[in-house]
Amino acid sequence: MNEVRQSSNSRRAKGAKGVSWGLALISALLGLSFFIPTNYYITRPGSAIELAPMIEVEGGKKDESGSFMLTTVRMGEANLAWYIYAQMSPDAELMQKELVVSQGESNEDFVRREQAVMDNSQKLAEAVAFRLAGYDVKVEKQGVWVMGTIDGLPAKKVLKIGDVITSVDGIPTPEAADLLAVLSKKKAGDSVEIAYIRDGQEAKTVITLVPLPDSKSVGIGVRPDNKQNIVIPKKVNIASQGIGGPSAGLMMTLEIYDQLETNTDLTKGYKIAGTGTISLDGTVGRIGGINHKVVAADKAGAEIFFAPQDTPGADSNYEEALATAKRIGTKMQIVPVKNVSDAVAYLQSQKQKTS
Template sequence: MNKRFYFRFFFILTALFLFIASFFSLPYYVSKPGMAKELRPIIEVKNGYDEEGTFMLTTIRMGKANIYSYVMASLSDYQEIYPLDAVRGEEETEEEYNVRQLHLMASSKQSAIEVAYKKAEIPIEYEYKGVYVLNVIDNMPAAGKLEPGDRIFKVNGDEFTSSEEFIEFVSNQDAGTEIALTFLRRGEEMETVIEVQPFPDDKTKVGVGIGLVDDKELHVNPNVDIKTDDIGGPSAGFMFSLEIYNQLIEEDLTKGYEIAGTGTISPDGKIGRIGGIEQKIVAADKAGAEIFFAPNEEGATDSNYNAAVKTAEDIKTDMKIIPVDTFDEAIDYLMKLEEKK
């Protein structure tokens, strides 16, 4: 009777501890293997060609750590723990981090479209839409007036054609000068007046206190639609470019294989390093991928490719790991790939 009582008491106490632990946030992030997701349902080129196999993006699951997730990550081979400053920028809020991740995803989609359409020799038109606010600096004039995600497209009633033009205009104002900014916030046009002030860490420069990037739109024919919902970050850009290009050309580059991969993509076709390559290998293997493209980083000893090969060996997968530095290298590999039997 006593043993049964103590067992129940221990079980209830453990369950209570785990429940309470899930509510205590720690100054860390935990990442774990996510999923390998087929790109054909996500990307649609109008009247694009079909494919026998699949291209897949790979993801990791990243979240703020609590006591429970921290302990579990400490005991797991393919979960990682990161301090806050390794994930978010200095003084960057959670909202600003999320906005930055979504913007990086948007930029990666644009770069992927640019690379794929240029490779297919299809013209691209560019439309400049203003500057996109990534973050707002505390104790600067924009604080409380602008938010991450706002798109500024007019200053003193005049449109500008680049972030450089906007920065030059603002930096040439005298401290104390008021400027009117017209911007879009969640689809609603708004206006605010902000006083230009010196930056706290450099009194010789003035500004309003925002981090920004160009916001531009690409126009292509045939049109391409990429549905990413709330997926953030730039690491799917390279795989986006492969899927888009494959729908633009008649030859099916998948050759019937399940092909996963990861890597950023720049408009000139260079493939860049990403985080969590080990976890993405695990996700791709679970999804049944047969080929995995990994950033080679020009043969660096600590490259994503070398880490991917080590993980593939550790989990004893039959998945073939392919090193790539550029979009053209990946296309050359796929062009030479034999059809799956």
């Protein structure tokens, strides 16, 4: 009898040791998964941030009964642990690195590009808001903004993100279209003198043109945008440190406009979130990660969410936002906008919220 008990106890002891070793192995593998890289970035819901504390308009008012909020997406390099998490969570997505960071682009370059785009978005928001409020706004074309350089092409060695190309061979290039027009008259092997501005300092360099990938054209290998100097009649301070990209354009426009319109409260007491790029004519453009932004806005208690109605059909930002709202069961109203004037008209049509 004692021998049977001892044998049973021995089996239990061995079983317990087996479970302990199994748990230890699983823990070790989980720990290692945080150090194993993948070729993906992971995106998740970020936050909804009130804009009034971030934006100060000279002579403007800040007596909103509600609030305007920008929405963000959390993004980072996905290790194996995050990769596995993304396979199981409906609120996480994986993106291949090359879709986020251009080939040969460092993380520093990526951050610099995102900040440059945010700076441009702020200026456009100021211009649109002031024009909506009836002020004169001057727009001066400054040149071609370098938003990226292509790995393996000539510009990569001499130009940086944020540089502004002002001329090619002495011919002014106030816009990206002008740069393309000048280069279209050249052929591979031709050398051109590029004049540019970096950190306020003028400089020149000579670049030899090469055929562009997947194109019949020749070029220097930059991703261009238009750099503009926007002159508004009042000072605007925007404290957006740590937030990059162009997608807050619409919501910044609404906050600035509301501060300028001192006789009205555009919020009507509602918590209003949203997203979308802004163009000089007030057009609201498509953005990425709108599903994550809807989730972030809902968690922050937003009651209205503006979504770009960029294209008709199921692929539009608006339709994607609607689908996400339905999935999470939010009561938040999803409102489609093509132009900032659509958002203003919608808010003006709302009744004042009563507590």
